Amino acid sequence: MTGPRVRFAPSPTGFFHVGSARTSLFNWLFARQSGGTFILRVEDTDAERNREEWHEGILTAMAWLGLDFDEGPFLQSDLLADHAAAAAALLANGYLYACDCTREQIDERIKGNAKPGYDGHCRDRHVARTDRTALRFRVPDVGVTVVPDMVRGDVAFPHDSYEDFIVVKSNGAVLYPLANLVDDRSMRVTHVIRGEDLLPTTPKQVMMWEALNHCVGVDPVAHPFYAHLPMLVNEQRKKLSKRKDPVAIESYRDQGYLASALVNYLALLGWSPHGDEEIVPLTTLVAQFRLEDVSHSPAFFDVKKLTHINGEYIRQLSAADFIAASAPWVAPWLGDWHPTDRDVPWTREQFSDSLYERVAPLVQERVTTLGEIPAMVRFFFVDDVAIDDAAFDKAIGGDPVGQALLADAVAAFETIEWSAATLHDTTTALGEARGLVLRKSQAPIRCAVTGTLVGPPLFESLELLGRDVTLARLRAALDRARS
RNA sequence: GGUCCCAUCGUCUAGUGGCCUAGGACAUCACCCUCUCAAGGUGGAGGCACGGGUUCGAAUCCCGUUGGGACUGCCA
Structure with a gap:
């Protein structure tokens, strides 16, 4: 396998949301159109915020969307030894130094400083490494680090805008920027495709990647290309929030959105197929997708348009496929999955397969989500029609x-x-x-x-x-x- | 505050110096079709943030302004 290697590296800190789905999809599209390898790595090192159900949510959501991976799922928590080894190498080669400053001490010292952030107090104090010292990266005082980005081009970050950031916590835990990069190195990732919110931390990773390449006893690895995808935003133009915005993939599935429709819509956020047609088969998405064509500006997640596209997909279904697809909403007892928190207005005894088969074509062209079906066909199955x-x-x-x-x-x-x-x-x-x-x-x-x-x-x-x-x-x- | 990113109809986008009188899609409005509601059909309204350059020619290149966003944690 000589093609590109990409990874999707979500942290299980909440339900799987549309932003993650879009990032995952773009990684997947890139891998599939280039004959590359798509890796799933779950970054579960923040034990405080991780939960088993979130981890499962990632897997089921990706399976539902049809985003199959070639390697993994790897658990970052299984790779802790690699992170520690990398940190040790960095320390031994002088790229890291111990710091015993507390947050309070730092805040007190830098109050009124022109340059914000840590002041490098411990840089040359040769503090001993203990369980009360964190390890910081020695950021060069001058110069810039350039991030090669396939969607934005080269982006230069001046070193003097970065403080000596913490790489290893005092309790020994290796923080995200290093852990993430060490895994990318060991998995031979060639293209890092992720959200734009990670762009400002990328120079830290580029610096550490380069430092690692110069450590004795560490095999050099070629830097990856980066591709930072524009944010998905809400109506206020703010980055989508898990708390405030309706972004759970699972809830869209519950409402009766088709995975194919969601994938098609997600692909349209920050990218578009050639020509005037927006509703295109997955094969077209795969064939035409190019990271270089990804838009630079944030995109609003517009449920109205998603809903329209979903309606189109529903109407494209054959009669038999429509009946099968709607089963979880009209006869939830039939399959192994059904939407949560949705009551069917009739009992299993009242419902009739053969009647529904004849009713279905009447509603197929009238619904935009499968969840609308029960209310529309209720009167066929219940005795009490409850006249409005x-x-x-x-x-x-x-x-x-x-x-x-x-x-x-x-x-x-x-x-x-x-x-x-x-x-x-x-x-x-x-x-x-x-x-x-x-x-x-x-x-x-x-x-x-x-x-x-x-x-x-x-x-x-x-x-x-x-x-x-x-x-x-x-x-x-x-x-x-x-x- | 600092660093970085971004800027075409309300929204998602096409556009990579002349094909632009700026194209498509969603939403919206009108009409047609019609047993209701949808769907479908036809048509309309609606945009290059602003100001300077460069050029014979700029939505497209450069600079500035303004506006928006991300990041700025011993989270990821």
Whole structure:
């Protein structure tokens, strides 16, 4: 395997969110279009904030999105010895020094300094390494470090804007910048594709990578290329927050977004396929994706557009695929996964596979998410249609003509041939006899049978529902109107 | 405050010096279709942040201004 090697390195500090998904997707696309290797490495070294369920969330979300990895999942916590060895080499070669300053002492000393940050107090004090000293990296006083970035070009950072940052905590824990880079070295990562928020820490990593290459006893490794992806932001143009913004991938899955639609939409955030078509198959994404074409500016995560794309994907499904895809929402007892915190409005006994198969095509082109289906087909499966009060008043209760038409329908529907076409023609005739166009005459019937004024095509629905149920509901509505 | 990044319709973007009277998509508005609601069709409104250069010619290159953002932890 000689292609590029990329990795997605999330930390399990919360549910898997759309920003992570986008980063993961871009890594995956790059690997797949270049015949490279996609590695998953879970950076779980901050024990305080890590939880087993978050780790699992990463795996299930990536599997759902179809982002398969070639190596891993590696756990960073299994690689601690490598980090310690790298830190030791850096220390032995003079790149690191021990510092016993406390935060308070530093703040006191640097108060009023023109240059913010640590003042290098311990640089040449030759403090002994103990469990009360941290290890700092000796940042050169002059010069710049250049980060080669495939989306932004070379970015130069002046050394004098960096303090001697801490690399190893006093308790011996190696911090993210070094740990992350050591793993990238050992995994021979060639392209580091990640969020733009990491750009300012990249010079630290480049400096340490270079330092490591000069340590005796350490094999030099070529620097990776970097690609810093623009942030995903909310309406306030702030970086997406796990706490404040609706970003959990799992919640989109629960709502009934298709993985393929989400992937397609995510790819459009900071990049776009050639031509005018935005809804394109995954193969096109893979074929056309280029890091060099990634946009430089932040992108707003627009649920409205995601929803539109999801609707397109739903309508593209074959009838059978739509039925299968919607099963978790209409018959959650069937599969091994179903959305959480969503109650189906009918019981397992009330639901009917064969009926749903005939109902499904009626709603497939009307929903934008699979989660909308139950409310739309509820009246097919439950006995109590729970007529909406406002709808009832409008079409039946407060409309004498509507009421009369309902009575006409009860009489006529008892004997006519039970087909959508006949129901349609009969209702049209009934309405015309009372001076109503079909859009008016269908309303009371729709209301009585489905409970609302909006829904799937009425006459097809009645045909599927059957004569007995239809008549019972029409009579019930009449009774309610007369009481 | 410091360092860095960014700047095309409300939003996501195309555009890499002449093909731009700035294209597409979402959202929005109007109309058509229609048994409701959708879907679909047609059309409309809507943008190069500002100011200087460079050039025969700039949305595209340079500088400045303004505005936004990220980072600035013994988190990752």
